[in-house]
Amino acid sequence: MEMNSFCSTLREEMVGWKAKTHNLITKSEGMSPAHNRKMAASIDDMKAMIDRIEQTLQRLERECPVNWNSEKVEIEQAMCELRERWSDTASFSPDDFE
DSSP: OOHHHHHHHHHHHHHHHHHHHHHHHHHHTTSOHHHHHHHHHHHHHHHHHHHHHHHHHHHHHHHOOSOOHHHHHHHHHHHHHHHHHHHHHHTTSTTTOO
16 A cells, blocks of 8 residues: 555544544543543553554654555554554443444
8 A cells, every 4th residue: 555545544544533532531521430540541542542653644744755664564553452442441331332
C-alpha cells in the first residue's frame, strides 16, 4: 500500500477511535467510582495509543521516507493493541458498549 493512502485511511480511522474514546468517557461518568477508576485507566491507555499512532503518522507525512516498513509494522501493532484495549474496556459494561 502506498504510504499516503495508508496515512489517509488511518487518519480517518483515528477520528473514529477518538469518538469511541470520548463516548467511553461520557458513559463512564455515570458509573460507580470503583468501576470508573478501572475504566479510566483503560481509557488513558487508549488515548496514549492513539497519540502514539498519530505521532508516527505525522512523522511519516512530514518526512515521506522511501522505506517505511518499520513504521507500518509499528502502527499495525499499535492498532492491534488499541483494538484489544477496546475489547477489554468494553467488557467492563457489555450492555453499554459496541
